[in-house]
Amino acid sequence: MSEPIIHVRDLVVGFGDRVVLDHVSVDVMGGEIFGFVGGSGSGKSVLLRTIIGLLAVRGGSIEVLGTRLDTASGSERRAIERRWGILFQQGALFSSLTALQNVQFPMREYLHISPRLMDEMAAAKLEMVGIRAVDHNKFPAELSGGMTKRVALARALALDPELVFLDEPTSGLDPIAAGDFDELIRTLQKTLGLTVFMITHDLDSLYTVCDRIGVLADGRVVAVGGISTILASPHPWVQAYFRGRRATIVQSRIANRTS
């Protein structure tokens, strides 16, 4: 835990006359897994898309990996883009490329390495995220939901980034696959020294893999901190989310597992 890798201050984002993010401030520290929760449609994906520069900012500042992105020049921005990887909510794999070619795509664009090394690296990345060799030459339409997410993660990690953004990586997966995915993220984070910004709805993920959690409600960040800090927050949405019936079940299960 060193200086903040992502430093967002008073961010305002809206569409038309609707303000989705209203003075949001978040800090993500180096080497941590930062979980981000909020109701459906609360603006989590909007925050992520704004940080990575896909949506326009109305106010506030964004600093990622030590660079002010809102004032950065084109080349500064590209240098930063090389240092992060993004897993989109729908995977966003290129449908006309195979899994292997999808992972190779950023390598081809950014690194000047031999085809042999590119093949080796892409295969190794896919193996690391748990895609077996028989599936390496499949097209996205031939992959299951869980496999799509894994391939998308491998592509996000293709250039060995320092920072990865994950948008609901475990939604749509069965609990076992989701648990595996959480573990995978944990392992990769440890071995690669990643900083992870993860949007999630998954209570299990929040309890087991996230170092810190931010809660987005009413267009603002209403609580930030470790799980205990969050549980102590009086905000009604936080209470409903973390004290609801499903949350209580998860909590007792995790308590059993750790004791």
Place this chain on the structure above:
Amino acid sequence: MSITPSITSGGDGDTKRLMAAGSWTAANANLLEPLIDAAASKTAGEPSLLIDMAGVTQFDTYGACLLKRLQQARSARNEATGITALQGRFEELFSEVQETPPGAAAREQKAGSLRSAFEFLGRATIGFGHDLFALAEMLGLLCRSVVRVMANPRAFRLTSTTYHIDRVGWQAVPIIVLITFLIGCIIAQQGFFHFRKFGADAYVVDMVGILILREIGVLLVAIMVAGRSGSSYTAELGSMKMREEIDALRTMGLDPIDVLVLPRVLALVIALPILTFIGSMAALYGGGLVANLYGGMSPDIYIARLKEAISVTHFQVGMIKAPFMALVIGIVACAQGFQVKGSAESLGRQTTNAVVKSIFLVIVLDGLFAIFFASIDM
């Protein structure tokens, strides 16, 4: 921060030592790869080797994979390789990478050019057969759907059909009128220019009238509709197929042919004759305009000549062809749409296919009709 990677031989004792240093990262992979390959070949014949990684300041999966490559190259020759002094996290990363199975996925082999030419020919032939089959199947499904709707008229989708008539018919009128008008002008101008040489000005009207009513009007309109509406049918159905919307329809107990194909094809079958009529009139008007301005023929004479030159038969020949051409365009477009696979590329390919094939078939059909009408003296 990034230091150029290096591998130097050094150390003492009986086992050979390599000292590695620098940043073993993605950004330096292009420099590191030749070093690794050189080290692998240079240390051939050494029964054991120790690689000292103490000088490595940065290390990621690229470095780990290349280190693994060196180790594997040596173990393939039954030579031992030891690795020491990998710092904390790097050690974990390396063991993680080592767990991945060796060897890269095989690249697809490129066959020889002659063989691939034959292969292409064979595939194209089979593909042609498949296409014909798909068209016949679509025609059959469509007939079944028509029969079903006739038995149960309430199942007919009137709203959808009128919506598509609006799109492929009404909204196409301006562009069809413009193009056929211009073509009418051009034909008349060319006629006057060339016929004038042997004093046959008067017959230009015969040529314009017969050509437009029998052939050009319907053919031009059909080709434009294939490009304009056929392609959009394929793209719509194809993207619905890609997103499993068609499967969703099926599981709700609805037949996609009834819901999607019949209204579209019917809309074309209704719209194309109307567009042909409008287009032919626009072309005749264009011909008349040129006859007046360029050929010096007054509108009265033009109309009188036209009356003599053409008969209802010519008009009928053109109009009879229109619905059949519409059917071909609609069936090809929908069949191609259903053949779209998961990728964006396949959507593009099928859309191109739909346009190319429907235009080809429209022209073939026109030829067949020409033979048919000639043999029944129409």
